[in-house]
Amino acid sequence: MTSVKPGKQLDKGISAPLHSLQKMFSVHLSKDLRKELGKRALEVRKEDTVKVVRGGFKGKTGKVARVNRRKIQAFIEKLSRKKSDGTEVLVPFRPSNLVLIDIYRKDGRRFKGKKIKEKEMKDVAATEKIGEKKKKAAETGKKGKDEAKKKK
Structure with a gap:
């Protein structure tokens, strides 16, 4: 305890x-x-x-x-x-x-700019990929709903 x-x-x-x-x-x-x-x-x-x-x-x-x-x-x-x-x-x-x-x-020992810049670049790239995936999912989701309405 x-x-x-x-x-x-x-x-x-x-x-x-x-x-x-x-x-x-x-x-x-x-x-x-x-x-x-x-x-x-x-x-x-x-x-x-x-x-x-x-x-x-x-x-x-x-x-x-x-x-x-x-x-x-x-x-x-x-x-x-x-x-x-x-x-x-x-x-x-x-x-x-x-x-x-x-x-x-x-x-110089406290702060290594390369590592931070690399990490920052990875974060930016990751957020861009996530944004693209969400857009694609939203587009395919909308198409699926529209096609379902047309069939009815």
Whole structure:
């Protein structure tokens, strides 16, 4: 049996190995990026531009200043608060509350354009084939109904 208590779930995430935490850093892509890349989500990293979709900073955008994998937090430039002693501190965000608007493209290992382009081409070709099949089925279905009416 697994626990549904939020505290235990958070603890499970925090104590997870780093390769598992990487999956927890996946962030949904904006509609434009989704079309361009052919993916729904990517892991957030430093220099990505994100938009906050939940919480008090909802609607604000900025570049990711740093990422804390251990605590599952992303810090965004210019989104900060003042401490009681007057110093500015970046506010931590959970990746689930962010949407990627623009990605940092200079990292060669993160992003292999060929694979994504190939996948995108396959998706386009597949949707075209499905569309053609549906049209043919609709045409043959209409002809069959018309012929049946003529026979009566």
